[in-house]
Structures are given as structure tokens and as C-alpha cells.
Amino acid sequence: MKRQIIEAKNISMKFHLASEKIDNIKEYFVKKIKGNISYDILWALRNVDFRMEAGECTALIGLNGSGKSTFLKILAGVLEPTEGEVKVSGTIAPLIELGAGFDMDLTARENVWLNGAILGHSRSVMREHYDEIVDFSGLKKFMDTPLKNYSSGMLARLAFSVMTFGTPDILIVDEVLSVGDFTFQEKCKERIRRMRGSGTAILLVSHSMEQVREICTRAVWLEKGIVKRDGACQEVTEEYLRRGEG
Ligand SMILES: Nc1ncnc2c1ncn2[C@@H]1O[C@H](COP(=O)(O)OP(=O)(O)OP(=O)(O)O)[C@@H](O)[C@H]1O
Numbered sequence: 001m002k003r004q005i006i007e008a009k010n011i012s013m014k015f016h017l018a019s020e021k022i023d024n025i026k027e028y029f030v031k032k033i034k035g036n037i038s039y040d041i042l043w044a045l046r047n048v049d050f051r052m053e054a055g056e057c058t059a060l061i062g063l064n065g066s067g068k069s070t071f072l073k074i075l076a077g078v079l080e081p082t083e084g085e086v087k088v089s090g091t092i093a094p095l096i097e098l099g100a101g102f103d104m105d106l107t108a109r110e111n112v113w114l115n116g117a118i119l120g121h122s123r124s125v126m127r128e129h130y131d132e133i134v135d136f137s138g139l140k141k142f143m144d145t146p147l148k149n150y151s152s153g154m155l156a157r158l159a160f161s162v163m164t165f166g167t168p169d170i171l172i173v174d175e176v177l178s179v180g181d182f183t184f185q186e187k188c189k190e191r192i193r194r195m196r197g198s199g200t201a202i203l204l205v206s207h208s209m210e211q212v213r214e215i216c217t218r219a220v221w222l223e224k225g226i227v228k229r230d231g232a233c234q235e236v237t238e239e240y241l242r243r244g245e246g
């Protein structure tokens with residue numbers, strides 16, 4: 001039997017949405033003291049069970065707002081679920097919110113080092129891989145430019161390069177592939193294929209079923225925070241697309 005690297009049991013996530021407009025801070029405190037601020041409750045995820053084995057390539061699909069990014073953030077430890085338990089065994093490269101670990105006032109070079117530290121890499125590991133990271137990003141000429149002057153595609157390139165060097169056990173990708181231009185998209189796909197070849201498990205969120213079919217063998221379809229289907233990629237994506245037309 002293969003080794004289980006992700007085990008998420010009975011995950012639910014509740015968000016509070018302010019349901020009335022509060023115009024100023026005074027009004028807020030008056031209402032707060034009177035205890036009549038009302039919230040709408042939104043369950044972004046409900047009783048989600050999910051397991052993944054080493055080396056598995058899974059897509060997470062679903063309409064806007066179905067809970068995909070929320071689920072990835074819970075797996076990556078960015079969000080704490082309201083209910084349920086998550087166990088991740090192994091190193092994880094979470095490409096979730098582009099530039100989440102970036103400081104826009106610093107240069108690209110400084111950010112590479114900063115991110116390396118955030119991801120827990122030692123200075124010597126970063127020194128060893130620095131050139132490779134820069135080469136892959138294709139941004140050599142812009143390493144001394146502050147990130148606030150980067151385009152969103154350039155940011156995506158840098159983020160992908162810093163976060164995917166080496167061989168993590170799990171790569172989590174939330175749609176970033178669609179941000180870069182086609183030359184970079186090809187490079188990303190190639191790198192994902194290479195990682196997959198060396199045993200990295202991949203969890204991919206994408207609205208492109210073509211891309212999903214190219215990379216993944218299994219698909220999990222989320223609908224309003226509930227797992228609607230979990231199965232072979234081709235079948236689940238076909239059903240999902242049919243549903244979209246109907
Ligand atoms: N921090 C938050 N506070 C309140 N509500 C949130 C928060 N984050 C997400 N939500 C809500 O949770 C629901 C699920 O959002 P999520 O971002 O997980 O969807 P998604 O499947 O990634 O959608 P998309 O395809 O548009 O990226 C949405 O209704 C969203 O408004």
C-alpha cells in the first residue's frame with residue numbers, strides 16, 4: 001500500500017459575513033455594545049473528507065466560490081478549520097496566494113531570500129539554488145527591481161520559481177498557471193511533470209479542464225462546499241462540464 005500524505009477528516013469551515021452596512025466606527029461600537037450586530041453565516045466547506053497518497057495527482061474543481069481555495073489554505077495550514085482534522089506528512093510547497101510571502105517594497109532578489117526563509121530553507125540551500133531559481137523565472141534583468149514595479153505575470157513567475165525548486169512531497173497549485181504567459185506556462189507544466197516523475201504529489205486547482213486532464217488522474221468536484229464527486233479525472237470532468245451546460 002502507498003503511503004498516505006494527506007488526511008483531512010470531516011472538515012467544515014464557517015465564515016461570518018457582516019449582513020448590514022455599518023458606516024462608521026462609532027456606529028459599530030454602539031451596535032456592538034447593544035449586541036445587535038448581525039452576521040450571516042456561510043459554510044464554505046461542509047464535512048469534507050479527503051485523502052491523498054504519495055505521488056498522486058489530483059485536481060480540485062468547482063464553480064467560483066465552491067470552497068477550493070479555502071480547502072487548499074486549510075491543508076497548507078494558513079486557515080484553521082472550524083471543525084475537523086488535517087494531517088499532512090511531508091514537505092509541502094503551497095502555491096496558493098501569489099506573493100503571500102512577498103514584501104512589495106523589497107527587490108526581487110531580497111524577496112527570494114525572504115521566501116526561502118519563510119519556507120524553512122537554510123541559507124546554504126538558498127545559495128546553492130539561487131541561480132537556478134532566477135534562471136527558471138526568466139527575470140534575471142529584474143532582480144534588483146522592487147516587486148511593486150512587477151506585473152502580475154512577473155510576480156507569478158517569481159513565486160512559482162521560488163516555491164517549486166527542489167522536490168517537495170506535495171505541490172499545491174491554486175490557478176497560478178493561468179497567470180503567466182504561454183512560454184512560462186509551458187515551463188511550469190514541464191516542471192510539474194518533472195516533479196510528478198520524481199514522486200511529488202500534486203493537488204491542482206484549475207478552471208481549465210484541459211489542463212486538469214493533462215496533469216491529473218483523479219478529480220474532486222466541490223459544489224457549495226460539499227464533495228459532489230471524487231473519482232477518475234476524465235469521468236468527473238466530463239460530468240462537471242455537462243452540468244455546466246445544463
Ligand atoms: N476570509 C473570508 N471571509 C469570509 N468569507 C470568505 C473568506 N474566504 C472565502 N470566503 C467565502 O467562502 C466561499 C468559498 O470561497 P473560495 O475562495 O474557497 O472559493 P473558490 O472555490 O476558490 O472560488 P474561485 O473559483 O472563485 O477561486 C465564498 O463564498 C467566499 O466568499
Ligand SMILES: [Mg+2]
Nearest residue numbers: 068069070174
Ligand atoms: Mg479560489
